[in-house]
Amino acid sequence: MSIPQLRLDQGTLVMKEVPSCVADLFQWDARSQSYRARGMSYRAIVEGLRNEKVAFQDKAADFLKLELGFAREIEPYPHQRQALAAWKRAGRCGVVEVPTGGGKTFIAQLALRDTPRSALICVPTIDLLTQWYSGLVAAFPDANIGMLGGGSKDETPILISTYDSAAIHAETLAGRYGLLICDEVHHLPSDFTRVIAETSLAPYRLGLSATLKRSDGRERDLDQLIGPVVFSVAPGDLAGNTLAAYKDVVIKVRLSPKEQQRYDDLIHQRNDFLRLNGIRLGTIDGWKQFIMSSGTPQGRAAMLAHREAKSLAYGTEGKLRVLEEILANHPDARTLIFVNDNATVYRISREFLIPAITYQTSAKERVAILDRFRSGEYQYLVSGQVLNEGVDVPEASVAVVLSGTATEREHIQRLGRILRRAEGKQAVLYEVITEGTTEERVSQQRRGQWQPRRELELEDLNAPD
Known part of the structure; x- marks a missing residue:
């Protein structure tokens, strides 16, 4: 009997024959006449096969073990040590919530030091891309570190990428990196960028954010994409010690009497339209309905009233x-x-x-x-x-x-x-x-x-x- 193979194809894991111990992670694909699973299921599949002592050939992962010399001589703050320890206890998967200025990037450097595998680091902006690059080069001077985005397209064992670039190249990157680090991780669950985590085989995942809340509630998806929140600390807990x-x-x-009267009139005009059309702005769906309805003369008048009221309050x-x-x-x-x-x-x-x-x-x-x-x-x-x-x-x-x-x-x-x-x-x-x-x-x-x-x-x- 041949040994089953686990392969990676276009961001999904493929097996021709699936052992029963991991069958619930795969779905039959009639087009390719094979079973397929999401890339992010890699760890669960491998652990399931190993726990049942099922022999298999891993043709999917192309992770590298790295020799990293850590050049930072800074003593971590207590909350940084606690965050790292909590992440390790959680199987090196999960989200760390630390306020801006609390040293999130240093926590990530410690995680990389203690998990020396090829790593993909995702950030939301070009400014952060360059900041992370400078920080990692200083921390790991002998490592091969590159960037993806902002005109760069490196192929290195440690790669820092914008979310947009990583999403565009998600299928190519999927099997190369054993550690996935997502800074400002609340960006990850969006429709466009979540493919980074869904296709990635990375068995180790770290999310970093000052606060996870999104207006659409999708921060809940991070439990699956990265892992649960394993450590959280508020700004007030660090003030005067780690932070200023x-x-x-x-x-x-207060608005002037004239401004207040105008504001009240505008809000009444907008709210009358919303009530007549059964629209509530407290949700993303409600706002989408409002935008769609602004194509009518009455809807456009209500939208203009909304914007003018907003300008009055803000300015x-x-x-x-x-x-x-x-x-x-x-x-x-x-x-x-x-x-x-x-x-x-x-x-x-x-x-x-x-x-x-x-x-x-x-x-x-x-x-x-x-x-x-x-x-x-x-x-x-x-x-x-x-x-x-x-x-x-x-x-x-x-x-x-x-x-x-x-x-x-x-x-x-x-x-x-x-x-x-x-x-x-x-x-x-x-x-x-x-x-x-x-x-x-x-x-x-x-x-x-x-x-x-x-x-x-x-x-x-x-x-x-």
Whole structure:
């Protein structure tokens, strides 16, 4: 009797004959006249066959054992040691949730040191791609480390890739890497990028994030794609020790009587349309329905009302006066200013003479602006959502969030921009919200403080754009 073979074909595992002990992991493919299983089932299949002492030929995996000299002499913080130990106890599969500034990349370096196998590291942005590359080259100076994305297409035992590039080349990468590390792992469950984990044979998987929550609830899929959360620590648990001590200050401003009347009229107009059409904005499906309905004259009018109300809440004159006062109260502090819309970014840039970064800013210009901010040539920087992830600015100690208070993930990401520890540093996060609007409700809801107040606020103003 021939020994069964396990092969890899186009991101799926293939066997002509399947032993009964792993039969439930395979499905019959009539087209190829063989049994197929997802790449991510590799570990379960191999362990099942070995536990039953079933002989087989592994023609699927092409992992490499690496000789890694670790050059970092830094003593891990207690939470980093605990995270690494928890991941190992979980079979080297699972998610570690550590706030920005808490040393997630160092935890990953320790995991790679202790699991010296060919490794694929996925990151969401080009900025993070280059940061990870620099960090890994410093930690493992003798290793062959490459990049995929941003113009690079290396084939190396340790490969750092953007999620988009790894998804495009998922079938090619599937059998090469025994360790899969996903930074900002909440990006992984999307329709386009989840193929990275589904096709990968990697028996060892590590996910890293400051906060896992997604608006569509798909963070639950990470249990299968990477593994369960094995370690979690909150920013407050590390403040004053691993991270800078910080204060979180909420400042409420009011719309002018004229602005408030206009806001109320707009919300009533929008909500009347939503009720008539049975649409609720509290879910992704509800927002999709709203977008689809905006093709009608009534729907378009409701959408325009929604957007104008949002602009009023986000860009009220009162917020700019508060911003001016905050900057005056911190004359020497390196300060980041976050808003949700580019129009307000550019308005603040013009009126306060502050450099701005948006998605429209070229890569070279972005690097130049951040370098000048780090060096102290620029004291202030205003941005939209592009600085939520992947920016290492230890010198920043004040953040002002003028809009965009809806999600816990966004809040923690922005807080993390100012939490990197420095001698004598006291970080402050100001959250400036408009009273009497749903911006106030979503802020309170995130903090667990919200109580229903009035019928006008039943719908979520901060639906995704």
